[in-house]
Amino acid sequence: MIKVEHLSKNFQDLPVLKDVSVTINKGDVVCVIGPSGSGKSTFLRCLNMLEKPNSGKIIFDGVDLTAKKTNLNLHRQKMGMVFQQFNLFPNMTVLENLTCAPMMLKKVPKAEAEAKAIELLGRVDLADRADTYPNKLSGGQKQRVAIVRALMMEPDVMLFDEPTSALDPEMVGEVLDVMKSLAQKGMTMVVVTHEMAFAREVSNRVLFLDGGVIAEDGTPEEIFGNPQCERLKTFLAKVL
Amino acid sequence: MNAWLLKLNETFIESGGYRYIIDGFKNTIIITLGALLIGVVIGSLIAIIKYFAEESPKLKPLAWLCDLYTTVIRGIPITVLLLIFYLIILVTASDLTVAILSFGINSGAYMAELIRSGINAVDKGQMEAGRSLGMSRAQAMRKVIFPQAIRYILPAIGNELIALLKETSVAGYVAIVDLTRAGNLIRTNTHDAINPLALVALIYLTLVVLLTRLLGKVERKLAKSDKG
Numbered sequence: 001m002i003k004v005e006h007l008s009k010n011f012q013d014l015p016v017l018k019d020v021s022v023t024i025n026k027g028d029v030v031c032v033i034g035p036s037g038s039g040k041s042t043f044l045r046c047l048n049m050l051e052k053p054n055s056g057k058i059i060f061d062g063v064d065l066t067a068k069k070t071n072l073n074l075h076r077q078k079m080g081m082v083f084q085q086f087n088l089f090p091n092m093t094v095l096e097n098l099t100c101a102p103m104m105l106k107k108v109p110k111a112e113a114e115a116k117a118i119e120l121l122g123r124v125d126l127a128d129r130a131d132t133y134p135n136k137l138s139g140g141q142k143q144r145v146a147i148v149r150a151l152m153m154e155p156d157v158m159l160f161d162e163p164t165s166a167l168d169p170e171m172v173g174e175v176l177d178v179m180k181s182l183a184q185k186g187m188t189m190v191v192v193t194h195e196m197a198f199a200r201e202v203s204n205r206v207l208f209l210d211g212g213v214i215a216e217d218g219t220p221e222e223i224f225g226n227p228q229c230e231r232l233k234t235f236l237a238k239v240l
Numbered sequence: 241m242n243a244w245l246l247k248l249n250e251t252f253i254e255s256g257g258y259r260y261i262i263d264g265f266k267n268t269i270i271i272t273l274g275a276l277l278i279g280v281v282i283g284s285l286i287a288i289i290k291y292f293a294e295e296s297p298k299l300k301p302l303a304w305l306c307d308l309y310t311t312v313i314r315g316i317p318i319t320v321l322l323l324i325f326y327l328i329i330l331v332t333a334s335d336l337t338v339a340i341l342s343f344g345i346n347s348g349a350y351m352a353e354l355i356r357s358g359i360n361a362v363d364k365g366q367m368e369a370g371r372s373l374g375m376s377r378a379q380a381m382r383k384v385i386f387p388q389a390i391r392y393i394l395p396a397i398g399n400e401l402i403a404l405l406k407e408t409s410v411a412g413y414v415a416i417v418d419l420t421r422a423g424n425l426i427r428t429n430t431h432d433a434i435n436p437l438a439l440v441a442l443i444y445l446t447l448v449v450l451l452t453r454l455l456g457k458v459e460r461k462l463a464k465s466d467k468g
Contacts, residue, residue, distance in 0.1 A: 048372060050368055050372065073371075073375065076371065076372060076373070077373070077374035080373075081369075083365060083369065083372075085363075085365050087365035087366060087368065088369075089366065089369070089370075089384050090388065091384070091387045091388050100383060101370075101373040101375065104375065104379060105375065105379075150372075153374065
């Protein structure tokens with residue numbers, strides 16, 4: 001589904017990603033772990049071209065997103081993204097946050113978009129918050145709305161950039177539960193996370209990034225049960 | 241007291257001076273509002289061009305021109321600018337047109353910065369969220385960024401309006417009877433300096449106080465609707 005070929009990214013002179021190649025298959029739930037500064041978030045943001053790679057290719061559903069003539073806006077509709085800081089639109093109600101993009105970009109009729117929004121909100125226990133503004137929601141509620149906002153576009157893959165890192169501890173669970181049920185429904189997901197328990201339980205594949213390269217790539221059992229490289233062993237000793 | 245009222249009658253009524261004041265007031269308001277409108281249009285255009293030029297290399301030369309415009313205009317005193325337009329560039333235009341254009345073009349350079357910093361004050365994550373959903377830069381700007389930026393921009397434009405109102409008092413340099421010149425003409429005709437100047441000052445003061453109050457109300461309203 002997403003094929004990353006020889007991806008490199010520098011910030012000014014600082015190399016953040018060095019010649020990363022990896023293939024993410026349909027139905028994969030990939031957790032990306034690693035120490036801070038290892039390039040996890042940059043890697044994720046390159047997948048939907050929020051960061052422009054310096055070299056390499058991102059091939060999504062057979063289309064090279066790095067090619068100049070590619071209509072990025074069209075392909076981004078198929079890649080939902082959830083941010084650490086939620087990034088809900090504060091000038092819109094929850095319902096407007098959800099219906100805005102489908103109505104504008106896919107010309108979904110208002111009534112249809114709203115019905116769908118209410119249904120999805122129900123699934124994350126927020127049906128009664130449709131008409132509130134984001135600033136009236138808790139962090140956990142905001143992030144659930146943000147997940148639903150991305151789902152409204154019916155994406156083929158969901159990208160999560162540390163979705164629970166800005167949350168109070170007691171709200172982490174409610175967001176992870178939503179992500180878990182999404183994974184169980186077969187959504188392809190790439191999740192940058194520090195939640196090792198989530199990575200171990202929910203993902204079918206874990207990428208360990210360190211120093212801008214994928215230092216290890218395996219099933220959760222392999223990564224957590226039988227780490228090969230020293231850096232991963234050191235990292236796991238610190239976080240587990 | 242009676243003597244002062246008689247003097248007022250002599251200065252403003254008998255000499256026909258009140259007509260200058262009415263005309264001057266009218267012209268001051270026309271120049272201020274006209275210049276504000278032109279300023280907002282130019283300022284918005286520049287702000288938008290510079291915003292999109294950050295990502296689009298094709299717009300770079302245009303952005304460079306905008307920079308040149310703001311640098312030149314902000315470096316020249318408004319009185320000099322007014323004289324340049326009056327005596328060199330717009331010789332055939334009516335006095336009022338010259339004044340409106342000069343103040344408008346001057347104001348546009350400042351508005352551009354106000355609008356740009358309003359846009360930049362909106363969190364970067366907002367644009368990213370819009371883009372991640374598939375919106376173009378222009379769509380995200382219209383639907384997401386600008387409605388939030390307006391909260392920062394409106395009060396700043398209000399302040400610019402107040403500054404503009406007072407700045408127009410140099411319009412008399414190009415033969416326009418604005419409020420200030422009206423007072424001056426009455427002084428020349430009646431040899432009464434205190435009363436015309438006091439009246440003119442009072443009118444400016446009243447206008448500024450009223451505008452400041454209005455602005456305060458708008459700001460409070462915007463703060464209330466701040467859903468951040």
